[in-house]
Amino acid sequence: MDDLYREIIIERYKDPQFKKELDPHDISFEDENPLCGDQLRVDLRVDETGMITDAGFSGHGCAISQASADLLMESIIGKNIEEVKKMTKQDILDLLGIELGPVRLKCALLSLKVVKAGVYGLGEASDALVED
Amino acid sequence: MDDLYREIIIERYKDPQFKKELDPHDISFEDENPLCGDQLRVDLRVDETGMITDAGFSGHGCAISQASADLLMESIIGKNIEEVKKMTKQDILDLLGIELGPVRLKCALLSLKVVKAGVYGLGEASDALVED
Amino acid sequence: MKVKSYRADFPILMRDVKPGLPLVYLDSAATSQKPEVVITAMDNYYRSMNANIHRGVHTLAEEATAAYESARAKISRFIDAGSTREVIFTRNTTESINLVAYSWGRKFLKDGDVVILTEMEHHANLVPWQILASEKNIKLEFIPVSDDGLLDLAAYKDLLKLEPKLVSFTHMSNVLGTINPAKEIIDLAHLAGALTLVDAAQSVPHFPVSVKDLDADFLAFSAHKMCGPTAIGVLYGKENLLTAMPPFMGGGDMIRKVALRSFSPNELPYKFEAGTPAIAEVIGFGAAVDYLSGIGMENVQAVEEELITYAMEQVRQFPQISLLGPDAGSKGGVLSMVMDIAHPHDVAQILDQHGIAVRAGHHCAMPLHTRFQVPASTRASFYLYNTPEEVDKLMAGLAHVIKLFS
Amino acid sequence: MKVKSYRADFPILMRDVKPGLPLVYLDSAATSQKPEVVITAMDNYYRSMNANIHRGVHTLAEEATAAYESARAKISRFIDAGSTREVIFTRNTTESINLVAYSWGRKFLKDGDVVILTEMEHHANLVPWQILASEKNIKLEFIPVSDDGLLDLAAYKDLLKLEPKLVSFTHMSNVLGTINPAKEIIDLAHLAGALTLVDAAQSVPHFPVSVKDLDADFLAFSAHKMCGPTAIGVLYGKENLLTAMPPFMGGGDMIRKVALRSFSPNELPYKFEAGTPAIAEVIGFGAAVDYLSGIGMENVQAVEEELITYAMEQVRQFPQISLLGPDAGSKGGVLSMVMDIAHPHDVAQILDQHGIAVRAGHHCAMPLHTRFQVPASTRASFYLYNTPEEVDKLMAGLAHVIKLFS
């Protein structure tokens, strides 16, 4: 019945691995989902080759958004920012291992949106960043 | 089939008996039905006892409104204006001998509305004058 | 017993959310379900008398006009209005309030004038005044909400010393369930020389409301929250006020005469109804009002009181859950919950997997959530078709959420 | 053959006006009839997925949201819009035009600015500009209409020298049937630096319209004239224009964030959709667009062309009848008649007694009737479900009127 709330999601929500602020950082970006009041910040460290050497998120939100942020941080460490720019909605759904309706999709994609706005160096995050 | 267009209505429309302006007159009033562009003026002569001694209408409109005006003029000549004040929607329907839907009812009642606004000495005609 | 019989009137409640999982619909504060009679009234309209109204002399147009205007008369009686001229059809509560802000507000409010609202307003009764305030430099003041979700009437009395032009407030909060003392608020406003607007989106659907008894100047509500269709709402206004107001939107039906560069407006209520109206929807709304009148609004209220009382008793078993709003008795059928361990969206989503439809978020009342220092809440709301068994299912669902997140 | 098969899609057309007297519906310019698929789509919505949209996470809310937004996508494709962000839902054409006048007009027009309209506009495209003109001292200028019912384009070119900010005109006249050269009017306006608004209430329902090909800046139409329900219409606007415009009405759904004294608006198209939307109606509108797309708008147009050509041929037999508007070929399926011997209301009423529904009056175009020095006219209008046999019945009815009044 609770197919959306797979163990990994609940676990990552209760006990996230990458919930931390990085200071110093090379890239930092923050956004929110006003619909549910969720708020998310991501900090990244990037070396001279463009590789992400560390990543952390902070803020508050639902299990889907927090777990997705935690899993995303894990997956981008070691990736080049050019690779990260190419990440899509589907990558997040694969990390979570679930399917989502449109409202919850926004929760799941918030972290990717924030990361992409950060690596692209944008002034504002846009939903277009995570539309396939 | 043409139960609304009884002979008397078509006849009065084609050949009205009281379509005339009265000059001089004691009472004159004019109004229109903007929905269909109809326009009606009524002139009355009233003696010292308040009895209507002559009545005429002018303007243009549909068969229902013109016939109803013609029949109304006929019926009020010889009446006291106090009696005319008491006339109702039903009196007009009785004169016409038909039943009417709400839109055409406005056509039928335009002449009574004008007459009543005139005998009451109102500045403006109101539908309330002919609501039962 | 009674409850069961209302339930059978609503076709959607026979639905399974997923095969084998019956629908438990606890989101009526967002929109209510529709009884068979309402669905059928609109279906019949389109199958047998659809026509544009008011200007037509043909049979269909006359039938449709008569059906439309007779629905207006029913709705007028339902809220105890003085006449059908006081019942303006709009899209919804939101448009009704915007109509007052645009038409009355722009004509009668000026630089420095004060409008009093409350901290518990729905966005529909905040944003229109904010737009007006920014244009005309109106001052907005807010009656505070106490920790137990009640309006602070002492503070209100102080605010009245500012000589406000308007007091606009919700009759019942869609988040707290609080039923505000509308009559008292209005009387005080009138004594201070202010007009009043009642956001009745959550009151007219749930208990008897008489605009005459309240002496409300304006009152707004939506059909879709009271067994009626979407796309139709009402602005009630006192005739003398509506008469003095300029038209809002321009177009067909709202005019008496039009020349190229000028027009004269139609009489009430048409003056405020521009363009082809929501004909089928008004007829459906009329059927909804017939349906509710048939049951009696006291009976609707009694069912909901029973449900909310029972739900508030039951939910106390969960120390992890805190509630927004006052205790049962002084409130309508709305249960807004906050859980430290689980986010409202997760709660709602897990309940959905139990077939239970509740709402999560700010419920279009962000400032109120800010006031209670929570970003969002999970809201279960009841209507005449709900049952104590459904409350039990809600509690089982909540227990499951708590187990999952503990 | 083909015509017969469309006819069977419309349940109301099986109706007798009075026992034994079949309905001949020739009033589609006022509002069209609805096919079974549209009626059923709304019925199904209320029976199986009714819920408030956008903010809900439960199954019903997600289903309803998906159905609503997929209807928007269909309608967007139907008019060839660039994206769904350019498709704003309103109540009707009238509200769409008012939205532009209130939001764009109040922000971007100033004292002395010129807006060009035409003498053949429906009140919906006159009164909103008159209201604005009286508030902001805008100058309204009118493209004249020739005796044969065409816009005087030479005069238009002269008017463009006034450097208007907007040219707002009807794509097809609801009285004359004239189909205006919209592309040419828009190109000329753009060359002169003006924006354009197309009143497409009579065009989108009757022939293929591409906002991209037209390069229209704004375009407005109503569902109820194109097989869809009442209470739902569209404002199309170019994205950059809509983005620059302030919100019109305030409330739920159109906001991103709200504090007590300020708000930030939502993204397009929601920024202009305040309050609970016309959910069932949008879904019904989507079904209507599917239905018309399935037939093909070229085919709809072909049926109407055949009918109006035949009707104009036939009506020539009556020297007592004169027509408003251009000859068939350059016009849509609208036949507006004037008879010296009989008043339009009488004509319509007598036709009704033959089961024929036509409209009498000024058809919300008083200035146009003034232009032609008639107080009113009798209008028969055709749609895809009409037949040549119905034209014959109309002619028989007209012959009877003439006999009665001669």
Ligand SMILES: Cc1ncc(COP(=O)(O)O)c(C=O)c1O
């Ligand atoms: C040309 C034209 N414009 C505007 C309208 C107004 O449409 P609605 O009443 O749906 O707003 C109509 C129809 O009545 C029309 O024919």
Ligand SMILES: Cc1ncc(COP(=O)(O)O)c(C=O)c1O
């Ligand atoms: C208290 C209150 N006011 C206003 C509204 C707005 O109603 P609508 O969306 O029908 O305009 C709602 C419902 O959403 C409400 O609960």
